[in-house]
Amino acid sequence: EVQLVESGGGLVQPGGSLRLSCAASGFTFSNYYMIWVRQAPGKGLVWVSYISGDGASIRYADSVQGRFSVSRDNAKNSLYLQMNSLRVDDTAVYYCATYTWTDRNFDYWGQGTLVTVSS
Amino acid sequence: EIVMTQSPATLSVSPGERATLSCRASQSITSNLGWYQQKPGQAPRLLIYGASTRATGIPARFSGSGSGTEFTLTISSLQSEDFAVYYCRQYYDWPLTFGGGTKVEIK
Numbered sequence: 001e002v003q004l005v006e007s008g009g010g011l012v013q014p015g016g017s018l019r020l021s022c023a024a025s026g027f028t029f030s031n032y033y034m035i036w037v038r039q040a041p042g043k044g045l046v047w048v049s050y051i052s053g054d055g056a057s058i059r060y061a062d063s064v065q066g067r068f069s070v071s072r073d074n075a076k077n078s079l080y081l082q083m084n085s086l087r088v089d090d091t092a093v094y095y096c097a098t099y100t101w102t103d104r105n106f107d108y109w110g111q112g113t114l115v116t117v118s119s
Numbered sequence: 120e121i122v123m124t125q126s127p128a129t130l131s132v133s134p135g136e137r138a139t140l141s142c143r144a145s146q147s148i149t150s151n152l153g154w155y156q157q158k159p160g161q162a163p164r165l166l167i168y169g170a171s172t173r174a175t176g177i178p179a180r181f182s183g184s185g186s187g188t189e190f191t192l193t194i195s196s197l198q199s200e201d202f203a204v205y206y207c208r209q210y211y212d213w214p215l216t217f218g219g220g221t222k223v224e225i226k
Contacts, residue, residue, distance in 0.1 A: 035215070044206065044217055044218070044220050045155075045157075045163065045208070045220075047214050047215040047216065050215075059213055059214075061214055095162055095163075104153065104168035104169055104172075104210075105165075105168060105172075105174050105175055107153070107165040107168070107174065109162035109163055109164075110162060111161075111162055112162055
């Protein structure tokens with residue numbers, strides 16, 4: 001069974017940092033791109049970042065470029081999102097999810113972790 | 120960036136009735152579109168991919184159609200568990216973009 005479990009969310013002051021983790025199981029993690037998607041309270045879904053299976057290809061949404069950094073450790077089946085210079089408008093539930101071109105049916109999401117940026 | 124526009128924002132439907140949700144792309148995305156269902160406090164769940172293919176385990180009452188810039192999700196006979204928010208998402212190009220969502224509520 002595929003499972004994605006996010007952790008690391010919490011309350012942080014504006015300008016602060018936070019590192020999110022996503023633990024994957026039930027599939028060959030290194031074979032898949034992974035994405036982060038966020039959802040502000042009461043709002044829609046917004047893509048944040050992707051990372052290729054080998055970590056060589058990375059991209060960010062303009063809103064987080066230069067502040068967020070995505071990485072992965074395939075030996076630990078884990079995905080990370082380092083968030084720096086956090087702003088109030090980064091407040092959201094952050095989801096990790098699988099992403100693939102070859103089997104669009106392979107689409108799994110974690111339960112999300114809430115990041116609240118507030119003074 | 121490809122902008123995805125969903126309509127209506129809210130759809131009030133009685134159980135057993137048909138619901139038709141629309142999604143429009145700002146440029147052609149061929150069939151590179153997925154539909155998601157999200158219930159309060161839960162992660163999105165894939166319903167449809169490739170604009171018209173049901174994901175694993177999705178009931179046949181859910182169907183998708185369209186290509187290019189105009190897409191439709193139809194729920195043929197709404198069940199109580201179908202009242203939720205529905206999002207379309209394009210994966211034709213980066214950045215991935217989602218529509219603003221359609222909330223299907225009980226009439």
